Amino acid sequence: MAARSKIFVGTFVHSKTLGELEYLHDTVVAVDGSGKIVAVESNSSADAVSQKLGWTTDEVDVTTTKTAQFFFPGFIDTHLHASQYPNVGIFGNSTLLDWLNTYTFPLEASLKDPAKARKVYSRVIRKTLAHGTTTAAYYATVDVASTNLLADLCLQAGQRALVGRVCMDQLSPAYYRDESPEAALAATRESIAYIESIDPGREIVRPVLTPRFAPSCSAPLMRGLGGLAKERPDLPIQTHISENKNEIALVRELFPPESTGAQDDSYSGVYDAFGLLTDRTILAHGVHLSESEAELIAKRGAKVSHCPCSNSAITSGAARVRWLLEKGVCCGLGTDMSGGYSPSVLEAARLAALVSRHVAMGGDDKAKLTVEEVLYLATRGGAEVVGLQQRVGAFAVGMDWDAQLVGLSTVDAQGEVEGIAEGEEDGNVDVFGWESWPDIVAKWVYNGDDRNTRKVWVKGRLVHERK
Numbered sequence: 257m258a259a260r261s262k263i264f265v266g267t268f269v270h271s272k273t274l275g276e277l278e279y280l281h282d283t284v285v286a287v288d289g290s291g292k293i294v295a296v297e298s299n300s301s302a303d304a305v306s307q308k309l310g311w312t313t314d315e316v317d318v319t320t321t322k323t324a325q326f327f328f329p330g331f332i333d334t335h336l337h338a339s340q341y342p343n344v345g346i347f348g349n350s351t352l353l354d355w356l357n358t359y360t361f362p363l364e365a366s367l368k369d370p371a372k373a374r375k376v377y378s379r380v381i382r383k384t385l386a387h388g389t390t391t392a393a394y395y396a397t398v399d400v401a402s403t404n405l406l407a408d409l410c411l412q413a414g415q416r417a418l419v420g421r422v423c424m425d426q427l428s429p430a431y432y433r434d435e436s437p438e439a440a441l442a443a444t445r446e447s448i449a450y451i452e453s454i455d456p457g458r459e460i461v462r463p464v465l466t467p468r469f470a471p472s473c474s475a476p477l478m479r480g481l482g483g484l485a486k487e488r489p490d491l492p493i494q495t496h497i498s499e500n501k502n503e504i505a506l507v508r509e510l511f512p513p514e515s516t517g518a519q520d521d522s523y524s525g526v527y528d529a530f531g532l533l534t535d536r537t538i539l540a541h542g543v544h545l546s547e548s549e550a551e552l553i554a555k556r557g558a559k560v561s562h563c564p565c566s567n568s569a570i571t572s573g574a575a576r577v578r579w580l581l582e583k584g585v586c587c588g589l590g591t592d593m594s595g596g597y598s599p600s601v602l603e604a605a606r607l608a609a610l611v612s613r614h615v616a617m618g619g620d621d622k623a624k625l626t627v628e629e630v631l632y633l634a635t636r637g638g639a640e641v642v643g644l645q646q647r648v649g650a651f652a653v654g655m656d657w658d659a660q661l662v663g664l665s666t667v668d669a670q671g672e673v674e675g676i677a678e679g680e681e682d683g684n685v686d687v688f689g690w691e692s693w694p695d696i697v698a699k700w701v702y703n704g705d706d707r708n709t710r711k712v713w714v715k716g717r718l719v720h721e722r723k
């Protein structure tokens with residue numbers, strides 16, 4: 257049965273450009289049964305738009321914003337490890353390389369148990385949807401069956417996702433690694449074939465090539481994955497880069513330029529030498545990149561997933577997002593659970609703003625990111641990072657309706673929250689009625705959470721509703 261058409265009425269906020277949000281008031285957005293936006297009309301009404309489209313009122317569901325509510329594009333989480341979700345907040349004082357061995361590899365390996373994988377993956381999907389994440393670029397584990405299960409569960413829940421089986425054939429405990437480069441490549445092909453079989457049109461889920469990071473992959477595996485990337489130019493690629501200084505030193509030691517044919521001894525040069533630095537590549541972190549690396553990344557059209565929560569939690573460093581943007585590198589945001597402790601892209605946006613202020617305090621005042629800029633990274637920028645900028649990240653005819661209804665509390669003359677029933681939650685953001693729309697949005701960015709995420713849709717389907 258085809259889904260019903262939908263009409264959304266009221267205030268819509270989305271990014272026009274990096275520095276500018278557009279506020280569309282008294283606007284109607286019509287979404288057809290396939291989840292595509294077919295009309296965006298300002299100063300109109302649901303009836304007028306329905307009539308124009310030849311839709312009768314009884315075949316359309318209408319959702320209208322109330323005071324201090326607005327529709328916002330769904331968030332794009334450009335980097336997170338679904339398999340690490342149970343560990344959020346558990347990192348002690350570790351830094352990357354000991355964090356991987358102490359906390360991460362044992363947990364990931366344990367998800368070979370299908371019951372455990374189902375429990376973890378079901379929860380992370382529900383949790384991120386509840387925070388407004390409509391698209392997620394997931395790392396699963398080395399295990400094919402549980403990676404495929406993650407794709408199944410995303411498809412069932414309706415969360416748009418890139419799902420990657422993790423490739424790693426060296427420098428991790430023997431209980432958690434690919435047996436050989438050949439085995440890694442075969443398992444990768446198997447997982448790709450499965451994910452493509454469950455959603456051949458790539459409407460919701462798609463596979464992504466996932467070399468964990470250079471230290472985890474032997475040269476033959478990197479070469480093989482580069483070959484696969486060439487054979488399948490439609491596949492995105494995700495990996496980590498230049499997150500931690502010890503990691504960078506390790507890459508230099510493992511891949512001297514004379515062994516790869518790279519131009520220099522940079523981390524980016526290693527991926528480039530193996531054909532993995534492409535315009536489909538999502539590079540997580542990029543904290544300590546050099547000038548020439550940023551230039552190479554821009555030249556190749558590779559993208560950066562900025563992960564301010566993780567970069568702070570496991571003490572990796574403060575990535576220079578303004579500098580990357582000025583170099584022409586496209587950036588989005590990643591929660592990077594569980595290096596990052598929060599499932600919320602809104603939190604990532606807030607932390608991106610704060611970390612940029614730390615960069616500014618280091619002497620580069622123009623490094624500061626505005627509310628408008630971090631929301632761009634969370635939506636349109638992220639969409640470009642995962643290669644879906646034609647479909648999601650904004651409200652325009654021809655794009656899919658991937659959206660969230662944000663609801664903030666309004667305060668009455670007695671200082672009480674209006675329209676709230678006994679026992680209902682109100683959230684942290686109080687709107688007094690005199691704020692401008694940019695101020696309301698700023699209050700949401702700095703104080704909002706999942707209590708403000710009232711409804712979430714992916715491709716027109718309601719995938720979360722806060723009761």
Ligand SMILES: O=c1[nH]c(=O)c2nc[nH]c2[nH]1
Nearest residue numbers: 337468469496566592595
């Ligand atoms: O933040 C990170 N999380 C990981 O799981 C990982 N693996 C390699 N490098 C990594 N960085």
